[in-house]
Amino acid sequence: MEAGAAGIFYAISGFATRDAMPVDVYDSLVFPMDLRIAESLPAAAWFNVVHLCGSHVNMEVARRLPVGAVSYSVHNAGNPSLAEARRLTGKAVMGGLEQRGALVGGPAEAIEEQVRQAIAETGGDHLLLAPGCSVPPRAREDNLAVMMRAAAA
Secondary structure, X not given: OOOOOOOOEEEEEXXXXXXXXXXXXXXXXXXXXXXXXXXXXXXXXXXOEEEEEOOXXXXXXXXXXXXXXXXXXXXXXXXOOHHHHXXXXXXXXXEEEOOOOHHHXXXXXXXXXXXXXXXXXXXXXXXXXXXXXXXXXXXXXXXXXXXXXXXXX
């Protein structure tokens, strides 16, 4: 925070999925540490995001953590829509774009359609338009520019 960060992007890499472990096991073994970390952030960390990585993510984890937004891939199997994740968590949602597909290889029309769909589904409220995970290093700069232009349209 002293260096100017607004918060953290806390990635839970696959553990908060029913594919990795049963919910009750996660809740007893892993969630207490996730909660401890999130609660230990300084008050200056006003913008914290939890990223739930994988398929069949457990949105209850995001609901219970003291963060402002939940990041995940709507394109992974069994994951809820952006609107459903917002309803389940009560938090802003971060995602909507296919991180390994459209942002890397296009075409521009696919990127534009994903942007339009994310905005239409959420009404543009409490939406941080982003790839489902992180910006892939192979994403072409012109594809990222298409995403920005489509969001501004």
